[in-house]
Amino acid sequence: xxxxxxxxxxxxxxxxxxxxxxxxxxxxxxxxxxxxxxxxxxxxxxxxxxxxxxxxxxxxxxxxxxxxxxxxxxxxxxxxxxxxxxxxxxxxxxxxxxxxxxxxxxxxxxxxxxxxxxxxxxxxxxxxxxxxxxxxxxxxxxx
Numbered sequence: 001x002x003x004x005x006x007x008x009x010x011x012x013x014x015x016x017x018x019x020x021x022x023x024x025x026x027x028x029x030x031x032x033x034x035x036x037x038x039x040x041x042x043x044x045x046x047x048x049x050x051x052x053x054x055x056x057x058x059x060x061x062x063x064x065x066x067x068x069x070x071x072x073x074x075x076x077x078x079x080x081x082x083x084x085x086x087x088x089x090x091x092x093x094x095x096x097x098x099x100x101x102x103x104x105x106x107x108x109x110x111x112x113x114x115x116x117x118x119x120x121x122x123x124x125x126x127x128x129x130x131x132x133x134x135x136x137x138x139x140x141x142x143x
Contacts, residue, residue, distance in 0.1 A: 046084035054112040070103035
């Protein structure tokens with residue numbers, strides 16, 4: 001509670017726009033953190049963590065770093081029984097598994113889109129009704 005009051009007013013100005021779309025929510029670092037807190041409370045934090053890891057992964061410019069990071073993402077989120085296994089279909093999981101030895105910047109795109117859809121369709125509407133979001137709105141006079 002009140003965790004977001006330590007952010008500067010600039011970073012919090014977009015709070016009211018978070019309700020317009022999940023894209024606006026995720027385009028803001030503070031929004032990402034608030035959504036992550038909410039997902040943690042729902043025991044589905046792996047979704048935002050996977051999505052953010054994929055966003056960072058797509059910015060990689062060196063092959064050795066890409067291979068290393070692809071394997072980290074795979075081990076943490078994709079492989080069966082991963083500690084933070086994301087809910088993707090078996091075909092997508094198999095495709096990533098088969099290609100993990102030669103990853104590309106697009107290796108996780110299909111899985112990332114699935115998780116984004118899941119968050120947009122399922123988690124985001126609940127986030128907007130959550131105490132976390134409502135208290136942030138009230139604390140910033142935007143309710």
